[in-house]
Structure formats: C-alpha cells, structure tokens
Amino acid sequence: MGQGRGSGVSKAQAQNAEAPELRIRPAEAADLGQVIAIDAGVTGIEKTDYWYELFHRYGGGRTRQRLFLVAESGDVIQGFIIGEIRDWEFGSAPCGWVFGLSVRADARLAGVGTRMLEAICDGFRHGGVNKVRTLLARDNSLVLSFFRSQGMMAAQFIPLEMDLDRL
Ligand SMILES: CC(C)(COP(=O)(O)OP(=O)(O)OC[C@H]1O[C@@H](n2cnc3c(N)ncnc32)[C@H](O)[C@@H]1OP(=O)(O)O)[C@@H](O)C(=O)NCCC(=O)NCCS
Numbered sequence: 001m002g003q004g005r006g007s008g009v010s011k012a013q014a015q016n017a018e019a020p021e022l023r024i025r026p027a028e029a030a031d032l033g034q035v036i037a038i039d040a041g042v043t044g045i046e047k048t049d050y051w052y053e054l055f056h057r058y059g060g061g062r063t064r065q066r067l068f069l070v071a072e073s074g075d076v077i078q079g080f081i082i083g084e085i086r087d088w089e090f091g092s093a094p095c096g097w098v099f100g101l102s103v104r105a106d107a108r109l110a111g112v113g114t115r116m117l118e119a120i121c122d123g124f125r126h127g128g129v130n131k132v133r134t135l136l137a138r139d140n141s142l143v144l145s146f147f148r149s150q151g152m153m154a155a156q157f158i159p160l161e162m163d164l165d166r167l
Contacts, residue, residue, distance in 0.1 A: 081100065
C-alpha cells in the first residue's frame with residue numbers, strides 16, 4: 001500500500017520535502033543559457049547578445065549598485081531579477097530600480113518571485129537606499145498583481161515617450 005489517506009503526508013508535501021532548497025544568489029556566466037530560455041519563454045524573443053552584455057555590466061555580484069540575481073533549485077534556474085541603484089536621476093534621491101523579473105512558467109505561484117524581490121531589496125538596503133521603484137506595461141496585470149502583493153503602490157511619476165522618426 002502506498003501513501004494513501006491517513007498516512008498524514010500528502011503527495012504535494014512529499015514532493016516539497018524532496019524538492020531541493022531554493023537559493024537566491026548573484027548570476028554566473030553558466031546560468032545565462034537558462035536565463036535566456038526563461039526570458040524567451042516570457043517575451044518570445046531570444047536575445048543572446050543582450051543577456052551577455054547585461055551580464056557583463058550587472059552579473060557576478062561585482063558592485064553594490066548593480067544586482068543580477070537568480071533563484072536556483074538544485075541545478076535548475078527558476079527565475080531571475082535585475083535592478084540597480086540610480087543616483088539622483090529622474091529628480092529623485094538615490095533609490096533602487098527593478099527592471100527585469102521573470103520566473104520559469106512551471107515554478108510560479110510558489111514564492112520564487114517574492115524571494116527574489118526580498119533579496120534584491122536587501123541588496124538595495126545594503127547599498128544605502130530605502131526606496132524601490134519599478135516600471136511595467138500598463139496591460140501586464142500579472143506583473144502588476146505581483147508587485148501590488150508585495151506592497152508596491154503607484155508612484156509620483158508618469159512615463160512619457162514619442163516616436164523619433166515623426167519629424
Ligand atoms: C510575476 C512573476 C515574477 C511572479 O512570480 P511568482 O514566483 O509566481 O510569484 P509568487 O509566487 O512570489 O507570488 C506572490 C504573489 O503575487 C501575486 N500573483 C502571482 N501570480 C499571480 C497570478 N497569476 N494572478 C494573480 N496574482 C498573482 C499573488 O498575490 C501572489 O501571492 P499568493 O500566491 O499568496 O496569492 C511571474 O508570474 C512571472 O515571471 N511572470 C512573467 C513576468 C513578465 O511578464 N516579465 C516580463 C516583463 S518584466
């Protein structure tokens with residue numbers, strides 16, 4: 001007889017107990033293949049050059065200002081988050097900006113995004129700031145729900161844009 005009712009351990013609990021621990025750490029070059037695949041799964045575009053360039057500037061835990069973190073479980077990268085501390089830009093005191101965040105589709109709703117945001121906010125605090133900001137597409141209700149769930153609110157800024165070939 002297997003683990004049926006009354007054994008006291010559900011299948012989900014048993015799987016969870018077997019799942020390798022989730023670790024949030026600075027991205028390494030060897031992670032880029034998985035990061036590129038996660039991003040391509042979300043955006044539909046495989047931007048290999050972009051990611052290598054980004055890693056060059058943000059990866060490896062080189063500076064306190066720039067953070068490129070991954071969530072790793074065993075040898076699987078479950079998600080990534082990228083941000084930086086910008087000093088006195090947009091007319092504001094130095095603050096942390098999150099500008100990239102994705103969790104592998106089959107790893108969502110398990111707290112991975114929350115753990116990564118906590119980790120990058122710890123990094124921002126360590127870098128001496130006490131505010132975090134982000135920018136997202138107006139129609140991305142998933143990402144909006146996530147950030148709202150973390151306590152983020154509408155900010156005192158509006159984004160502006162124009163087409164450069166209009167003149
Ligand atoms: C947004 C995202 C990072 C969330 O990651 P996650 O690991 O699933 O998030 P968590 O499990 O930590 O969720 C925390 C909270 O966010 C909210 N949330 C997450 N997914 C949600 C969904 N599908 N619908 C509504 N609320 C959701 C919930 O309040 C959730 O708390 P709960 O589980 O207690 O209800 C992930 O869905 C993702 O990568 N989406 C695609 C991101 C994207 O579009 N990137 C490109 C532009 S930056």
